[in-house]
Amino acid sequence: MLHRRALVAEVLEGRGDMAVIAGLGASAWDITAAGDTALNFPLWGAMGGAAMIGLGLAIAQPERTVLVITGDGEMLMALGALASIAVQAPKNLAILVQDNEHYGETGMQQTATGHGVDLVAMARGAGIRHTMLVTEPGQVPDLRAAIHAGDGPFFAVAKIDPETLPLVLPPREGVILQARMREAILGPLANLA
Amino acid sequence: MNLDQAPSATADWPDHIFDLLKAYNVRQVALVPDAGHSRLIKRCLADNAMRVVTLTTEEEGVAMMAGAWLGGSRAVLLMQSSGVGNCINMLSLATLHRTPMPMLVTMRGDFGEFNPAQVPMGQATRTVLEAMGTLVNRADTPGDIAANVEATLKFAFNTYRATATLIGQRVIGAKTFGKD
Numbered sequence: 605m606l607h608r609r610a611l612v613a614e615v616l617e618g619r620g621d622m623a624v625i626a627g628l629g630a631s632a633w634d635i636t637a638a639g640d641t642a643l644n645f646p647l648w649g650a651m652g653g654a655a656m657i658g659l660g661l662a663i664a665q666p667e668r669t670v671l672v673i674t675g676d677g678e679m680l681m682a683l684g685a686l687a688s689i690a691v692q693a694p695k696n697l698a699i700l701v702q703d704n705e706h707y708g709e710t711g712m713q714q715t716a717t718g719h720g721v722d723l724v725a726m727a728r729g730a731g732i733r734h735t736m737l738v739t740e741p742g743q744v745p746d747l748r749a750a751i752h753a754g755d756g757p758f759f760a761v762a763k764i765d766p767e768t769l770p771l772v773l774p775p776r777e778g779v780i781l782q783a784r785m786r787e788a789i790l791g792p793l794a795n796l797a
Numbered sequence: 798m799n800l801d802q803a804p805s806a807t808a809d810w811p812d813h814i815f816d817l818l819k820a821y822n823v824r825q826v827a828l829v830p831d832a833g834h835s836r837l838i839k840r841c842l843a844d845n846a847m848r849v850v851t852l853t854t855e856e857e858g859v860a861m862m863a864g865a866w867l868g869g870s871r872a873v874l875l876m877q878s879s880g881v882g883n884c885i886n887m888l889s890l891a892t893l894h895r896t897p898m899p900m901l902v903t904m905r906g907d908f909g910e911f912n913p914a915q916v917p918m919g920q921a922t923r924t925v926l927e928a929m930g931t932l933v934n935r936a937d938t939p940g941d942i943a944a945n946v947e948a949t950l951k952f953a954f955n956t957y958r959a960t961a962t963l964i965g966q967r968v969i970g971a972k973t974f975g976k977d
């Protein structure tokens with residue numbers, strides 16, 4: 605069992621020019637707690653969209669590592685995306701599911717992963733060959749290395765403590781979130797496109 | 798049995814759409830297949846500068862267009878009208894972030910439909926798109942399609958929003974399984 609904020613902080617340590625998409629709710633607060641930057645795209649909604657946003661970005665920017673950090677509930681809403689991503693096979697895309705076996709944001713109701721549904725097996729079944737199940741802090745350096753390896757698509761599930769932490773909110777103006785990432789990736793001309 | 802109807806092999810409007818996608822530098826083409834788009838899909842698949850992504854459900858394409866735009870690429874979503882219903886909540890991305898999201902929708906449940914299952918979503922397609930802030934154009938003759946699609950692409954990429962061209966079933970035709 606890992607602590608989500610410590611996990612995300614360690615995964616994002618020395619991230620370089622990696623772009624990070626975070627699923628709505630606690631994952632978005634976690635990447636913000638690790639340091640809000642223009643290369644963070646925290647979602648405020650679009651449940652089930654995080655992985656596919658990552659795919660579109662990874663295809664558009666093949667030289668840049670793209671990491672999607674999301675919850676088990678959010679990933680369960682988009683299992684088909686695992687198939688779409690596996691078929692496209694972007695080497696620069698990594699997905700990290702923070703699995704607390706609950707819908708934390710809505711009051712800690714149980715998700716299917718708490719009943720034995722195995723997201724790593726589902727990703728493998730979809731055809732994502734590089735996967736990892738992280739259950740203890742000692743595995744995080746390997747997880748971090750795998751995210752940066754450029755050998756994707758890479759899919760990891762980290763079993764995390766179902767704790768509810770103080771909110772660390774990112775900007776919630778969507779236009780700013782999009783424009784700042786585009787500018788960070790494309791330069792000042794992004795806004796003249 | 799083929800539930801969907803493809804445009805006749807001699808219809809050239811799919812080629813006009815393809816030329817427009819090229820002219821507007823569209824790099825990612827997300828789709829759930831529709832027979833009405835089969836020729837366009839073939840053209841896109843044959844083009845090395847376009848990445849065709851076959852989705853498991855249409856809302857994946859909406860999210861993918863958001864990601865493409867974050868990375869500086871233009872994307873488009875091809876689907877049939879029933880797929881619009883799958884996109885509703887995900888379209889909030891276009892409104893929240895002001896993301897260009899052009900959609901080319903082949904209509905079913907529309908002019909001369911045979912299949913009752915297509916009617917509820919087909920009749921609701923424009924309403925649903927508009928309710929989610931999408932600008933909707935409609936083309937009901939082959940000659941109208943290119944100008945209409947160009948307007949949809951321009952409006953999306955120049956004014957940063959979701960737009961759609963609905964290609965009426967009158968253009969595509971309705972299959973009747975020998976029961977007309």
Ligand SMILES: Cc1ncc(C[n+]2csc(CCOP(=O)(O)OP(=O)(O)O)c2C)c(N)n1
Nearest residue numbers: 629630651675676677678706707708709710
């Ligand atoms: C389409 C949709 N359905 C339901 C919700 C309500 N909702 C918001 S966050 C959330 C749970 C997220 O759970 P998970 O992804 O596991 O994140 P956690 O908070 O557990 O880290 C739900 C159900 C929503 N925002 N959108």
Ligand SMILES: [Mg+2]
Nearest residue numbers: 675676677706
């Ligand atoms: Mg959860």
